[in-house]
Amino acid sequence: MHLQIALMLSIFLLCDAKLPRFKQHTISNGLTNPKQNTQAMRLLQVEAKNEKTSAIVGEYKTRHRRDVFDSKSYESSLTWAHSERLDDNGDVLLRWVNSDSSITFRLEARTRGYVALGFNSARNVRGADLVVAWVDDRNGNAQILDCHGPDYQDLPVADDVQNYELISGYQNDTHTTIEFRRQLDTCDKQDFVIGEDTTQILWALGPDGSDGDLPKQVKSSNRPLRLLLPVSKPDSIPLRHWDVRFNNLTIPHDMATLFWCKVFKAPDLAKKHHIVGYQPIIDSRPIRDGKPVVEKDSLSPVHHMVLYECAEDEDKHLWNNWADTEGYYGPTRPSGWATCARPIAAWAIGSKGEFLPENVGIPLGEKGGVSYYMLEIHYDNQALHEVLDSSGIRVHYTPALRAHDAALLGAGVGVSALHVIPPKQRRYRTVGICSPECTNNTMPEEGINIVSVLLHAHGTARKISLKHVRGTQELPRISQENSYDARYQQSRIVPGGRKFLRGDTLITECTYDSTSRDKPILGGYSAQQEMCLSFILYYPRTELAGCYSMTPVKEFFETFGVKEFSKLSFMQVENIFLSSGNFENLPPQPDFTMKNERDRRYIEDGAVQGDDQGVSLLKDLIIWEPLEFRNKSFMAHLNEMPWAEHLLTEQIEKSLYKGMHMTFCKKRDDSWGVPIQIQNYPNFTEVMDNDTSEKSCHYKSVNLPSSVTKSTTGLGSTKTISSLLLAACAIIMIAR
Numbered sequence: 001m002h003l004q005i006a007l008m009l010s011i012f013l014l015c016d017a018k019l020p021r022f023k024q025h026t027i028s029n030g031l032t033n034p035k036q037n038t039q040a041m042r043l044l045q046v047e048a049k050n051e052k053t054s055a056i057v058g059e060y061k062t063r064h065r066r067d068v069f070d071s072k073s074y075e076s077s078l079t080w081a082h083s084e085r086l087d088d089n090g091d092v093l094l095r096w097v098n099s100d101s102s103i104t105f106r107l108e109a110r111t112r113g114y115v116a117l118g119f120n121s122a123r124n125v126r127g128a129d130l131v132v133a134w135v136d137d138r139n140g141n142a143q144i145l146d147c148h149g150p151d152y153q154d155l156p157v158a159d160d161v162q163n164y165e166l167i168s169g170y171q172n173d174t175h176t177t178i179e180f181r182r183q184l185d186t187c188d189k190q191d192f193v194i195g196e197d198t199t200q201i202l203w204a205l206g207p208d209g210s211d212g213d214l215p216k217q218v219k220s221s222n223r224p225l226r227l228l229l230p231v232s233k234p235d236s237i238p239l240r241h242w243d244v245r246f247n248n249l250t251i252p253h254d255m256a257t258l259f260w261c262k263v264f265k266a267p268d269l270a271k272k273h274h275i276v277g278y279q280p281i282i283d284s285r286p287i288r289d290g291k292p293v294v295e296k297d298s299l300s301p302v303h304h305m306v307l308y309e310c311a312e313d314e315d316k317h318l319w320n321n322w323a324d325t326e327g328y329y330g331p332t333r334p335s336g337w338a339t340c341a342r343p344i345a346a347w348a349i350g351s352k353g354e355f356l357p358e359n360v361g362i363p364l365g366e367k368g369g370v371s372y373y374m375l376e377i378h379y380d381n382q383a384l385h386e387v388l389d390s391s392g393i394r395v396h397y398t399p400a401l402r403a404h405d406a407a408l409l410g411a412g413v414g415v416s417a418l419h420v421i422p423p424k425q426r427r428y429r430t431v432g433i434c435s436p437e438c439t440n441n442t443m444p445e446e447g448i449n450i451v452s453v454l455l456h457a458h459g460t461a462r463k464i465s466l467k468h469v470r471g472t473q474e475l476p477r478i479s480q481e482n483s484y485d486a487r488y489q490q491s492r493i494v495p496g497g498r499k500f501l502r503g504d505t506l507i508t509e510c511t512y513d514s515t516s517r518d519k520p521i522l523g524g525y526s527a528q529q530e531m532c533l534s535f536i537l538y539y540p541r542t543e544l545a546g547c548y549s550m551t552p553v554k555e556f557f558e559t560f561g562v563k564e565f566s567k568l569s570f571m572q573v574e575n576i577f578l579s580s581g582n583f584e585n586l587p588p589q590p591d592f593t594m595k596n597e598r599d600r601r602y603i604e605d606g607a608v609q610g611d612d613q614g615v616s617l618l619k620d621l622i623i624w625e626p627l628e629f630r631n632k633s634f635m636a637h638l639n640e641m642p643w644a645e646h647l648l649t650e651q652i653e654k655s656l657y658k659g660m661h662m663t664f665c666k667k668r669d670d671s672w673g674v675p676i677q678i679q680n681y682p683n684f685t686e687v688m689d690n691d692t693s694e695k696s697c698h699y700k701s702v703n704l705p706s707s708v709t710k711s712t713t714g715l716g717s718t719k720t721i722s723s724l725l726l727a728a729c730a731i732i733m734i735a736r
Contacts, residue, residue: 080106086223092203098228103194104167104181109203112137113210115176116156116218118149118202119192121483123222125149128202129192130156130218131164133178134211135171142169143211144180148190154218159190184228196492197483198224224350224488230357237276237400242267242364244307244375245281245392246327251301251379253386257526258379261337262327263310263319263372266365273397274361274405278345279353280305283390292388302391303380303527304348304456310340310372311669319372330376340374342545342668343408345393346454346535348489353394357451357493360539361402364395380527404539406451411466412508412533414550414664416577417614419523421460421530422643422652425514430532431657434506434547435679438665442544442673447501453479454491454535455508458527461486463511466534467687470504474687478506479534491537500538505682506547508534520638522615529615544673546666551656552678553577559655560641562634564625573621577614578676657681 080095091110094117096103109115113134120128130147144166147156163186167179184194192199202220206213244264251258284300285292312319313336322334344362347353356362365371375392413419413432421428455464465480479492500506510532514521521530551559553574565573618638623629629637642648658681665673 082227082229084223084225086201086203087221092205094201094203096227098184102181102183103227104179106177106179107133107203108175108177109205110174111176111205112171112174112208113176113206114213115178115206116202116204116220118204118220119194120149120200120202121192121197123200123202125154125156125202125218125220127151129190130202131180131182132156133166133169133176133180134206135169135176135178136211137209140170142166142178144169144178146191149218154220156218159188161186161188161190163188163191194227196226196228197481198226198485198488199483200485201225224485226488226490226492229490230493237398239276239396239398240273242395242397243281243392244373244395245283246375246377246390249326249389250287251284251381251385251387251389253381253384255379256382256384257528258381259330259376259525260327260379261330261333261374261376262325263322263337263340263374265320265323266371266373269365271365271399272401273364273399274402275344275356275364275395275397276361276402277353277355277396278307278347279394279396280347280351281390281392281394283392285388287386287388299383300389300391301379301381301383301385301387302349302389303378304346305375305377305391305393306343306347307345307393307395308340308374308376309342309344309370309668310337310374311342311370312339312372316371323372337374338670339668340372341666341670343410343535344373345395346408346456347393348454348456349486350488351490354452354454354491355396356402356406356537359403360406360451360537361398361404362406362408363541364397378525382527404449405541406537406539407541407545409536409538409544410533410546410548411506411536412456412548413510413523413531414548415523415525415531415533416550417522417524417618418550418553418556418577419530419532420638420656421512421514421521422641422649423514423517423519423521424643425512425649427462428512428514428649428653429657430510430512431549431681432508432532433549433661433663433682434508435549435663435665435674435677436503436505436682437674437677438544438547438663439500439505440503442665442667443500443502443542444540445502447499447504448538448540448542450478450494450498450500450536450538452491452493452537454489455479455481455484456489456531456533456535457484457486457510457512458530459486460512460514460517460521460530461510461532462513463509464532464534465509466536467507467509468498468500468504469507469682469684470501472684474684476687478536491535505684506534506536507682508532520641520643522618524615543667543669544665545668546664547673548666549661549663552660552662555660556656557634559652559659560634560638561626562623562629562637564623565634566622566624566631568621573617576617 079097081097083093083095086092086094093108095106095108098104105117107115107117114132115134116130116132118125118128118130122128126149128149130149131144132147133142133144135142144164145156146159146162146164148159149155150157163182165181167181169176169178171177182191200222201224202222204218204220246260246262249260280302282300282302284298284302285294286298287293310319318336322337328334345354377391379389381387411432411434413430419430421430453466455466457464461484463480463482464484466478468475468478478494478498481492510530512521512530521528523530525531554570557570557573619633619635621634623632623634623637660678661681663677663679667673
């Protein structure tokens with residue numbers, strides 16, 4: 001009996017000694033401070049992870065995984081489908097190629113230390129998937145380490161499971177080159193799933209000699225990219241090019257936003273050709289002391305460019321004269337240019353241009369297409385520099401005709417100041433509709449085939465999706481971006497294409513994060529404003545060029561509590577917006593000071609913002625009813641609304657999203673496909689996102705070698721021993 005008691009006491013004391021002890025922090029009332037306890041636990045976790053990472057790195061330093069690689073022999077057997085300079089100087093070059101399930105990278109960096117590459121949905125290391133690689137200076141062996149960034153620190157921590165496979169690595173006097181491979185989805189929570197969405201690519205370089213010495217804090221750079229892209233430029237067909245560009249246009253220093261338009265005559269072609277791609281020409285030179293100069297780090301004010309077909313009339317003499325001019329400021333361009341309505345190329349900041357899928361081409365030239373085109377460039381000159389600009393678009397075309405004549409369709413929310421995003425909102429949605437009446441009256445009986453989509457918005461947009469509704473059922477999304485970044489706007493191929501029938505509905509939905517804004521964001525062309533658009537490439541070619549919607553004027557103002565304005569009826573206000581701010585056909589309004597086009601360029605923070613799409617009007621509209629808002633401008637009323645009240649913004653979003661929509665259906669000659677209509681938001685069963693659906697993994701993750709596992713599992717072993725001892729204690733107590 002005494003022996004049994006002694007044995008029990010010994011085991012109990014041993015169990016108690018093996019259990020982890022945490023020093024408790026107390027506050028004045030003697031109770032445990034949970035916040036300090038959490039911080040203490042976090043510090044212990046960080047210490048444990050750092051210890052584990054150091055052990056893994058040490059193991060990698062001492063072991064010899066394989067001999068030095070002959071990278072040239074490997075390069076000859078692999079064609080890199082894509083390559084990007086990650087930095088402006090070209091010091092970090094990333095090449096890659098992917099299959100249906102895996103992706104292979106080649107990272108070339110100007111360093112003889114470590115190189116780190118990361119993947120994240122945010123622009124920082126926290127929560128990122130990181131791979132750190134180096135070439136040992138002593139033996140030339142390359143090593144690679146699968147890491148991640150903790151949610152609360154900017155440092156690399158070794159993953160529990162190593163899912164990156166080293167292929168080759170070497171260094172010369174200046175550069176380190178590493179090739180490695182991974183699965184697109186490793187089914188590891190510490191790894192980033194590489195998919196169709198835009199990924200924030202992170203990179204960091206260690207100083208020379210930092211082989212395996214992981215930094216205590218990572219200062220990474222970032223760039224948005226989509227990694228799963230098709231191979232674009234066709235190399236097997238004869239290509240010609242046509243440069244559509246401005247000629248030394250001076251961007252004034254007092255214009256923060258400027259739209260400029262110019263007409264061009266197409267090349268004189270004896271037969272029909274196909275446009276198969278386009279690339280940007282960015283040629284902007286700041287003017288210093290009256291002279292344009294080339295500066296290495298100067299940023300171009302070119303924000304986006306659109307090239308339109310012009311459905312010209314028989315007066316070729318007039319169009320030739322227009323083509324000989326330098327162009328016009330957007331709102332002052334000739335009324336005849338309204339027939340330049342169908343986009344054929346749409347470029348936005350961050351894009352390298354596009355090449356069309358191999359089965360489609362856009363007709364070019366009088367014999368098969370049209371004779372005149374209009375280039376529209378939006379300049380975002382918030383820095384208020386004077387710039388000499390000769391930018392434009394290089395159009396690639398070929399006499400080798402494709403199978404189908406294609407066209408671009410613009411869809412989404414009509415660009416107008418009536419497109420409002422409240423401030424301080426984490427996820428606020430707006431929507432633009434292409435109505436079934438429009439598609440039913442402008443598309444062929446067999447419908448069209450959608451092959452690619454360019455989704456476009458400005459800086460506060462976070463998600464954009466193009467929805468497809470047939471009857472009362474939503475079909476799978478045509479295109480969707482869940483990590484939208486306005487710095488990177490490339491079109492997206494629709495896998496397998498999408499059949500779109502007459503009477504179907506297109507819905508462009510945008511989700512914005514306006515938490516950094518203090519005032520409402522209005523729709524417009526300025527980078528400080530917002531858009532929500534889709535540019536849809538399809539075949540066969542039809543007369544349809546644009547299909548948009550906006551909230552009807554009366555419903556819009558009533559949503560914000562306004563029932564009547566002083567001196568202007570809702571009908572008059574609506575006519576102003578529908579005529580893009582043209583006051584010519586309205587009765588005289590003595591209280592309005594906007595007398596000419598330049599005065600209508602609204603001023604924000606001391607800078608002229610150019611074509612304002614109704615912003616000035618919102619500042620000059622004076623509320624008459626209700627009485628509580630009387631004599632206040634609508635813009636002042638909008639700015640003073642209690643946007644912090646969640647129920648208010650929720651109701652506004654619901655009213656503008658699910659309420660009435662004014663729909664527009666424009667043909668390529670600027671005529672109406674169907675008259676303007678006001679209709680309810682369509683009633684349909686939505687497709688549910690399957691992001692949370694379970695995935696099955698049919699491959700094994702690459703585990704660490706056993707020697708490394710043993711050397712880094714000290715903490716885990718202690719926990720296991722403690723658990724066994726506790727179990728023994730429990731068994732003895734029960735037996736007793």
